[in-house]
Amino acid sequence: MSSPIRRAPRRLAALAAGLVVGALALTGCSSSDDDQPASTATGAASDAFPVTIDGALGSATIDKQPERVVTWGWSAQDAVLALGVVPVAMPKYTYGGDANGVLPWDADQITKLGAQTPTLLTGQDTNEIPFQQIVAAKPDVILAPYSGITQDDYDKLSKIAPTVAYPEKPWATTWQDQTTIIGKALGKSAEAEKLVEQTNAHVADLAAKYPVLKGKSFVYGSNNDPGQLNVYRASDPRVQLLNQLGLVNSPSVTDLDPNPDDGSYFFQVSYENVSKIETDLLVAYFDDQAAADTFASDPLIAAMPSVKSGAFAPIVGQSFVMASSAPTVLSMPWMLDQYVPQLAAAAEKVK
Template structure:
């Protein structure tokens, strides 16, 4: 399973035909049978918390009339922010890549309560009926990849906070800000962002070997993905002091659709080589391949290969909860790779 696979939902085709139509109708009908919260007047407590609030997204805008009590999250990171803000979702996606035995991420394990939160199987399709049955007041999906058809269906169930501009490219800061506004906890969200920024700044100061080292983040194997500067896992490394390899910046100029990752042929992998190469392929497979083993970063020992699925997931799903957890896991290996690059320069 390559590093890109957990995010295969970004390339998921929209279901069509009678099945899709039946799903839409079922979801809309269930939503119409909800609590009728939209008809209730907004109380003074809601007004004090900043409601109603309108949030823009790539499809338009969403208005949340009152403070949500029943929260459903979709995508990778929304539940992390919800937990960090002291709330508990009634529904969130089941983790299938690097999960704990409960089916959640390692950094959510101490917060997840199966009696309060339903895990949703959203791997290949969206479980509209199950989402609607939870009677959510809001659906939080600021880091997702669905299209407008799915957005409209979800919005028929509850106000849906979608991604603001491009699939899978909402920064961890913007995710936190959007969810904070949606839950009436903007001040607390700002504090979370400041805390993580301070932690990253501390990492940068404690690891001068990261500063200005070029980096490329990929997923190599049957297909070769290169993650673009807009991808949060690349952004977090930039924030730690790394800069993108020239080959990555050049590839970004061809990224007209602003995708979070682009595929390249195996023969062109050398064009995105960097001082430090980060990948989720096992070391044995990587070093056994004549193309990958010939890379300069591999020869000088500055390729950082992550083999643990939970660590890979933590690097991929950047959030206010995953960052502290994953930094503890990756810093020793990442520092070793950066030092090897420094010694070879």
């Protein structure tokens, strides 16, 4: 599986510092008239500017309500679009996106806003930041609260425009915090808080509709490497989303974790050791049904009590994988109404 969900180790981009500086100089002397559309915003700003947003890699001070917004990472564009703003540039998704590289819930929202598809930034699959493309977009702000950017990346991006990174750890910002951080950056804090409330209410309604989920233990996994089950830690947003539905983390996630402080969002358990996993439900994602069937048919996986009893709830399809791996105010309504009934059906089979 070669999806970006693997978040493979980052290959250093072959960019000399002089290239970035030179491009910045070009931005500084360029005309305001260009082929890039300005971000489309609806509603008045609810916050006063300037605003300063602190993050793990530094602080970003935004002097006035940004009009040209660039996003980086997995899901920042979702919150931006949900707040009625169309970025001038956002990542291209070869995994989970349509023929143009746009995720389906983003495409729906862009259509709803009557806008054109923004410039799509390459490099998302390999975590290689396209500095030249970002410079060309002439951003007022760069939003990357759910990303894996490094300090070096942040320093370079901050020379282009104020850059908002993650508040604590890479790839660990909750969807709620992503939304409120982005709302503050765009001068739309009240709107962002309302979106969080509405989305929380939608998840709560689903939890109430399927009470069988409440209190069931689960492990969230993936099979990206042969013979290995990736087990996601409690800090991962995809795990936290299932917690919101009433599921509880299996103690095995903690008990089997060989190095909980390694800074990653998952650890690996070999197929030979999956018998040590004690859980009511097993949740895992797959590119397609064939991959899910292959996984479940492996003798060591098939012998797991959760799989043997049918308490296995695969998330199947690239768009569904993206929606659940980086949950947002746009992706959750898109996927949960379809997936939660399947999850509940698996919970009914817990013995």
